Amino acid sequence: MRILIAEDDRVLAQQIKDVLSANSIVADIAQDGVEAQFRAETETYDLVILDLGLPQRDGLTVLKSWRAKGVDVPVLILTARDSWSEKVDGLDAGADDYLTKPFHIPELSARVRAMIRRRAGHAKPLFTKGNVCFDSRNSQVTVDGMPINLTAQEVSVLSYLFHHNNRLVSRAELSDHIYEYDHDRDSNTIAVFVNRLRNKLGNALIETVRGRGYVIKIPE
Template identity: 45%
Template sequence: MRVLLIEDDELIAHGILAGLRAHGLIADAVSTASQGASAIANLHCDIVILDLGLPDEDGASLLARIRARGFSVPVLVLSARDTVEDRVALLRAGADDYLLKPFDLGELIARLHALARRVGGRSVDLIVAGPLCLDPAGGEVTLDGKPVSLSRREFALLAALLHARGRVLSAAQLKDRLYDFSEEIESNALSVHIHHLRRKLGPGLVETVRGMGYRFGSAGL
């Protein structure tokens, strides 16, 4: 799961990013509404965490603007505004969830996974494809009931393929789900991760679609 954090407090942003990455999530952060709008328009992100007190525009205004432009990415709002009226107004403006500051990191992570389940049409975290089972929250994968050890990138790659539900993802789209924009990506990095997945889970797990990209190949399980 790739998360975009829009938060102008550097200390808070650093702490949230560290927590998200420690839980295996790919996370980026920007500090202004204009940067946030640009990132939402140009980068793939699965969920946006939005602080309301931004220096160039109120977060609620940014939320209304991105919804008016047709962006449906789930948005979790962070705010110290704790009245019922504030929460109702933000939910009506297009927020998918609301978390009051200060908050517990564990609750934030749980809410992110709950939003991902909702978007994916699942009632539980587990994603099952034949004998393969992936637990996004727990960061665990099993094959025929036996645990499989995957690196953080391999896990993110497998999750992206499973979430795509058979759709082809280009190499650029997959890299977008594996790396935040502060990281340098070696030219063969994606090929290496795909090779490792095939070795650990079966050669038919990742199907190459010539000239287009890759998709989950359930027939190889």
């Protein structure tokens, strides 16, 4: 999963990024409204954390512009403003949730995970196929109840495929959702990660549709 953190407080933005990375969620940081607006309009994100008090262009203006242009990425608003009317304005402008500063970062992390699950149409944090279980709350993967060690990128690929199970996902789409903005994206490495996952979790978990991508099929 890949998100955008639009926050001008460098220390807070990095703290959020570090906590989310522990859940194998990749994050880009934008420190003003102009950069944030451009990033979300030109890049692919699963969610945006948006501070209302951004310099150059405030968060509410950015949010309204996104929605007017059809950018429908889920948005979690951060605000130091405790006025209920400003929260209402944000939600009415198209935000999906909000937190008032100061807040506990573990709570923000839990809200991010829940929003990503809901966006993908899932209510529960556990994803299971056969003897493989993925817990999106802590990125733990088990086979027959035994924990399996995966790299961060392997977890990112597995998480995205589980969240979008029963849907064909191309290599290009996976690349867009597991690498940061300035990372050299090579969709060919996705095949390497998938092969490693099969070696660790079994060949039956991820199916390949030749020339089109990958899918985890879970009976509904």
